[in-house]
């Protein structure tokens with residue numbers, strides 16, 4: 001694949017574009033927030049021919065978008081709660097991601113519910129019915145079985161092969177279904193931001209938006225403290241759980257979701273997500289998800305959160321115990337706290353609809369126009385970012401009385417998604433960069449940056465030259481996910497520092 005310099009984000013480009021903006025700060029659409037919603041919105045707007053600027057106070061994927069379970073959901077859980085519309089929307093958007101937008105970053109993940117004595121006949125029938133409904137959703141969304149195989153029952157031997165740590169005693173087999181799994185959520189955010197940049201959007205990290213109105217904002221370069229006022233025909237607030245700070249008309253009821261990071265080896269290097277029913281609840285499960293870098297993510301919780309929104313949420317002891325206790329009901333050898341390599345927690349930007357448990361609040365998204373004209377896009381989920389973005393840009397076009405082309409994002413591949421076969425390269429590189437793997441390989445040395453961490457020096461160099469990484473946190477916590485394990489982060493630090501110095 002050829003390198004497309006237009007999609008490359010770097011410190012130099014950021015500096016240049018900030019100077020240009022100081023000279024002429026008049027744009028069609030200003031997008032506030034560089035999570036999945038904001039980058040999707042910037043891509044939608046730019047690809048319709050609108051002059052678009054996106055700002056993030058911190059970094060791309062700094063907020064909730066890097067703390068997800070990294071699944072492209074088919075919407076089954078919404079079907080179970082009677083939300084047919086949102087379930088269908090999820091299934092359609094999952095299909096678009098897996099076949100057109102980012103097939104290189106999303107794979108089919110087998111999810112296994114082990115049939116242990118704790119799963120009685122009724123629960124078995126319920127899960128099986130749910131999986132069949134999931135198959136039907138996939139078919140109505142026109143996602144072929146070659147992309148996501150249909151669900152089925154497997155025998156005990158196969159179940160144990162897929163999830164070797166599962167308890168064998170009383171194991172009758174397993175129910176297997178498939179969903180989409182991202183290699184990493186932050187990686188999708190960065191790929192979409194670069195695709196937006198290739199369509200002439202200006203993408204600026206470490207730039208906060210303040211005093212936001214429907215046609216202007218004060219932008220501050222958080223690195224230098226310099227400020228400028230930008231005028232925009234429409235302003236889209238995609239600030240996630242911080243949306244209420246940008247537009248006080250927005251009321252959210254955040255809920256925290258926590259995952260633990262475990263060594264995959266300890267769970268026998270599973271190839272399926274072990275899906276364990278939460279005792280005493282119907283239709284809620286804990287998942288042990290096989291992940292990159294030899295890890296398993298164990299999630300997830302749902303805890304209402306009050307008070308100030310932290311920059312980086314922290315898991316509680318109670319959540320750690322709950323996750324371990326639940327997964328242990330299905331394991332041959334129980335896990336303990338000393339097995340946990342790291343934890344990560346994120347806040348769901350749920351709309352406040354009054355009363356109710358946060359787990360019951362709708363995951364639907366909303367596009368709201370506030371009294372001062374700001375268009376806010378809130379709620380939703382990673383899987384449906386494209387539709388959220390389309391709705392937000394439609395609202396921005398109406399708000400700013402803009403003239404624009406129709407939305408094209410259902411057929412717009414992200415960088416790395418084209419079908420060019422990369423030359424023979426390490427599979428981990430192809431899984432993370434798709435058809436851009438060759439360009440990454442040319443960016444530097446293909447040796448791992450530290451023992452047991454399969455991230456290469458070339459990847460860090462590429463993150464600096466093409467993915468807008470400005471410091472070691474960007475490199476270790478977002479462009480790569482080494483930082484999810486504090487011990488690995490420490491060992492990777494010298495390589496990250498060298499990559500930033502260009503040595």
Ligand SMILES: Cc1cc2nc3c(=O)[nH]c(=O)nc-3n(C[C@H](O)[C@H](O)[C@H](O)COP(=O)(O)OP(=O)(O)OC[C@H]3O[C@@H](n4cnc5c(N)ncnc54)[C@H](O)[C@@H]3O)c2cc1C
Nearest residue numbers: 033035036037057063064065069071209240257381382383
């Ligand atoms: C634990 C958990 C697991 C989840 N798992 C899944 C899953 O598997 N699949 C799925 O589809 N969905 C999942 N979701 C939902 C999904 O992750 C979120 O809906 C989505 O990431 C929200 O993205 P966002 O862009 O709206 O917000 P964010 O990612 O939080 O982005 C907001 C951005 O705005 C920036 N910002 C804030 N204020 C300002 C300002 N004043 N100026 C400039 N920038 C500003 C922040 O720095 C931040 O980067 C999960 C959510 C949680 C919490």
